[in-house]
Amino acid sequence: MEEKNFAELLEENLNVPDRGEMFKGRVVRVDDEYAFIDFGYKSEGIVSVEEFRIKNGEPEINIGDEIDVILERWVDNEGLPRLSKKRADLVKESERLQKIQESGSLVSARIIQKVKGGLIADIGKEAEVRAFIPASQIDLRPQANLDKFVGKEMEARITKLSNEGIILSRRIYLEEQREILRKKALSTLTEGKAVTGKVVKIIDQGVFVDLGGVDGFIPASELSWGRVKHPSNVVSEGDEVRVVVLKIEEGGKISLSLKQTKPDPWTLVEKKYKPGVKIRGKVVSITDFGVFVEIEPGVEGLVHVSEITWTKKFRHPKEVVNIGSRVEAVVLEVDTDKKRIGLSLRRIERSPWELFREQNPAGTRIEVKVKRVTDKGIVADVSEDLVGFVRPQDISWRGNSDPNESFKV
Numbered sequence: 531m532e533e534k535n536f537a538e539l540l541e542e543n544l545n546v547p548d549r550g551e552m553f554k555g556r557v558v559r560v561d562d563e564y565a566f567i568d569f570g571y572k573s574e575g576i577v578s579v580e581e582f583r584i585k586n587g588e589p590e591i592n593i594g595d596e597i598d599v600i601l602e603r604w605v606d607n608e609g610l611p612r613l614s615k616k617r618a619d620l621v622k623e624s625e626r627l628q629k630i631q632e633s634g635s636l637v638s639a640r641i642i643q644k645v646k647g648g649l650i651a652d653i654g655k656e657a658e659v660r661a662f663i664p665a666s667q668i669d670l671r672p673q674a675n676l677d678k679f680v681g682k683e684m685e686a687r688i689t690k691l692s693n694e695g696i697i698l699s700r701r702i703y704l705e706e707q708r709e710i711l712r713k714k715a716l717s718t719l720t721e722g723k724a725v726t727g728k729v730v731k732i733i734d735q736g737v738f739v740d741l742g743g744v745d746g747f748i749p750a751s752e753l754s755w756g757r758v759k760h761p762s763n764v765v766s767e768g769d770e771v772r773v774v775v776l777k778i779e780e781g782g783k784i785s786l787s788l789k790q791t792k793p794d795p796w797t798l799v800e801k802k803y804k805p806g807v808k809i810r811g812k813v814v815s816i817t818d819f820g821v822f823v824e825i826e827p828g829v830e831g832l833v834h835v836s837e838i839t840w841t842k843k844f845r846h847p848k849e850v851v852n853i854g855s856r857v858e859a860v861v862l863e864v865d866t867d868k869k870r871i872g873l874s875l876r877r878i879e880r881s882p883w884e885l886f887r888e889q890n891p892a893g894t895r896i897e898v899k900v901k902r903v904t905d906k907g908i909v910a911d912v913s914e915d916l917v918g919f920v921r922p923q924d925i926s927w928r929g930n931s932d933p934n935e936s937f938k939v
Contacts, residue, residue: 549601552618553569554570555567556568556595558593563578565577565582576610577615597615599613599614599615600621601613631691637653637698638684639663640681641683648667649665649679649680653696661688663697664697667700669704687702720775721776723775724774724791725775727739727770728769732767736753752788754828795826796829796869803825811830811859814853815853818835818847819834820832820837820838831859832872833873837877840876840881840915857875858878860878903933903934905933907933
């Protein structure tokens with residue numbers, strides 16, 4: 531059995547309070563090291579001046595201040611009861627936090643440090659009380675940069691309060707607030723209504739927009755009347771956008787449209803692009819059967835392969851034009867019901883055959899270069915782009931002649 535020291539024996543034989551007991555006390559005097567406290571016994575107790583240090587500041591202590599203290603030892607090396615204001619403050623903080631957790635109220639948390647897996651926050655009112663906020667519980671969406679939260683204050687819920695530590699969740703609180711706002715927002719939304727929102731996320735398939743408590747989705751096809759290479763080419767995260775509500779499903783899924791806040795360009799096509807009108811546009815697609823030209827966002831026309839050139843031979847339209855090229859074309863026909871416009875590249879210029887006829891009326895003598903000789907006649911270059919044909923009966927006045935005997939290439 532261990533021998534007890536004199537102070538412990540004295541405590542056992544005197545009518546003294548138990549260690550850890552809390553008292554109301556009053557500051558009666560202060561020196562450089564201690565504050566002397568009247569806590570209801572004949573002997574004054576002492577508290578280290580350092581325990582009066584306010585959070586993040588200098589010690590704040592005045593004679594006459596009433597404080598709570600806990601008895602640590604009845605007699606210390608100074609021969610006086612040793613008291614602790616800090617321990618009393620922590621006990622009060624624990625009781626306060628317990629009530630907050632039981633009531634489901636929020637606690638104010640000041641972020642003081644970033645650590646592995648989350649943040650450390652001070653949630654104490656009188657004394658520093660550290661709590662941990664997991665990274666997954668900081669916001670509704672994952673946060674890559676936790677440093678930005680250090681030094682800031684936020685409200686959170688206490689999810690765990692024990693001797694092992696305190697864990698907080700800001701996300702739970704934000705989800706509750708979002709649900710309140712979602713219900714409120716849904717009650718004001720109707721299909722066909724134009725509303726303002728903020729772009730919060732962009733994916734390949736479209737854009738998510740915060741409508742003030744509830745998210746809506748704009749499919750890529752509803753971003754613009756024209757072609758959209760990627761949604762990020764139309765909007766950026768953080769942009770404020772005006773959208774039209776297309777559909778609200780039972781589960782709360784909301785479909786939106788950005789393009790329908792502007793008139794459908796096809797409503798004016800028939801007036802603007804009549805047959806024969808020349809237009810300028812950009813090549814946006816090339817296929818085996820022709821070239822698609824964007825005349826304006828949302829309005830495209832097709833140049834059929836037969837309308838690309840008058841005379842130039844090619845195996846594929848991409849040999850003549852490139853995607854992104856600016857071209858001039860002539861409108862051939864318009865079908866607004868099917869949203870189709872027929873265009874021609876070659877008709878920007880007059881037909882070379884037509885020009886040749888004007889310059890060389892029937893009976894005009896011309897010089898040609900024999901290109902090919904066949905049993906059926908002679909193929910000759912009339913000009914740089916035109917080819918003529920001489921039939922056997924037109925080779926000589928003597929009647930039908932054998933082309934192979936008459937000409938050699």
